[in-house]
Amino acid sequence: MKTVKDAELRRQEILMTARELFIKKGYDKTSVNDILKVVDIAKGTFYYYFSSKEEVLEAIIIDIVEEGATKARRILNEQSIPLLNRIMMAMMAQKPDFEGSEEIKEELHKVENVKLHRIYLREMIKKMTPILEPLMLEGIDQGIFSIEYPTECIESILLLGHMMFDDSDVFEWTSDEFPKKIQAFLSNMERLLGTKKGELEILIQMFGQL
Amino acid sequence: MKTVKDAELRRQEILMTARELFIKKGYDKTSVNDILKVVDIAKGTFYYYFSSKEEVLEAIIIDIVEEGATKARRILNEQSIPLLNRIMMAMMAQKPDFEGSEEIKEELHKVENVKLHRIYLREMIKKMTPILEPLMLEGIDQGIFSIEYPTECIESILLLGHMMFDDSDVFEWTSDEFPKKIQAFLSNMERLLGTKKGELEILIQMFGQL
Known part of the structure; x- marks a missing residue:
C-alpha cells in the first residue's frame, strides 16, 4: 500500500x-x-x-527559491552580526547556486530558459520581501535606515540586485565596468534605505570583486 | 534593376x-x-x-525602441517645459504603444513572448540611457539633482520603471495596490535623483491613475 x-x-x-x-x-x-x-x-x-509541464517548472522554481530563502533566514537570525551586514549577507546567500555548477548557470542564461528566469524573479521577490521586511523595520527603529515605504524599498533593491548582478544578459557590462557598477549599486541602496553616506561602501569587500 | x-x-x-x-x-x-x-x-x-529568425526579432525590437526614443527626444528638446516634467514625460512617452492595440499588448505579455520582452528591455536601456544622461547633468547644474553616478542612476530608474509598470507579470499588483506603488516609486526616484522631498510627487497626475 x-x-x-x-x-x-x-x-x-x-x-x-x-x-x-x-x-x-x-x-x-x-x-x-x-x-x-x-x-x-x-x-x-x-x-x-x-x-502540466508548466506546473512542474513552477514547482521546481518554488523549490529553488525556498532553498535560497532558507539560507537567508539562517543568516538573518544571527543576532550577533550587525544588521546591515546581515541583510547584505542574506541577499547574497539566497542566490540559487544550482549546485555550484558553472555549466548549469550558463545553461540557465541561454535565451530558451528566459521563461524559467522570469518565474524565478517573480517567486524570489514574493518570498524574500516578507523575510526582509522585519529587518527594515528593525533598521528604522535603530535609526540606521530612514524609509517611507519599506515593502517597496525591498522590492526595488531585490529587483535591481537580481537584474544587475545575477542575470547578466540585460546589462552587458564588461569586467572592467563591474567595480563602478557595484559601487553605484551600493550608493543607490544607501539612498533607497536612507542610510548615512558610505554606510554600505564598507561592505564592498563582500562582493569580492574589487 | x-x-x-x-x-x-x-x-x-x-x-x-x-x-x-x-x-x-x-x-x-x-x-x-x-x-x-x-x-x-x-x-x-x-x-x-x-x-536567422532571431535576427529579424532583434531588428523589430530595435525599430520599436527607436520609435520610442524619437518620441522621447522630441519632448526632451522642448526647453520651455521644466526639466523634471520633461524627464518624466519623455520616460512615459518612450513606452512602445504597439499601435495602441490592447490586443497586441496582451499578446506580448504572454509567456511565449518573454524572449521578445527581454531583448526589448536590454535595447531600451541601451538606447535611452545616453539620451537621458545630458538631462541628469543639466539637473545637477541647476541644483535640482544631487547624483554621484548619473549613468547608473538612469539605468536603475529605467529598469525599475519598466519592470514595475510596463511589464506587469513580475509584480502581480492589484489595482488597489497601484496608487501606493506609484507613490513609492516616485519617492524612490526622488532619493535616487537626490531631489528635494516631494519634488516628484507633484508630477503624480501624469500617471493618471490616482
Missing part, C-alpha cells in the same frame, strides 16, 4: 528528473514523455501529481 | 510581416517559411537580408 511518504518521494523524483532535463535539454525541448521515460512511470501517474 | 530604395523597402516589408506574425502566432510558433509565404519571396531573398 502506498503511504503519504511514498507519494511525496514520487513527487520529488519527478521534480528532480524534470529539473535535470530542463537544464540539459532546455524547457521547450523537454516533453512530459521525456520525463515519464526517465522516471519510468505511466502518464496517469504524472498527471496525478502535476497538471 | 533593383535600387537601394527597393532593397530597403523589401527589408521593411519582411520586418512588418514578421512583426505581425510574431504577435499573432507567437515568436516560437512562427517559422521563416511562414514569413516567406506572406511576403511571397524565395528563401534566398530572406537570407540575403537576415541570417
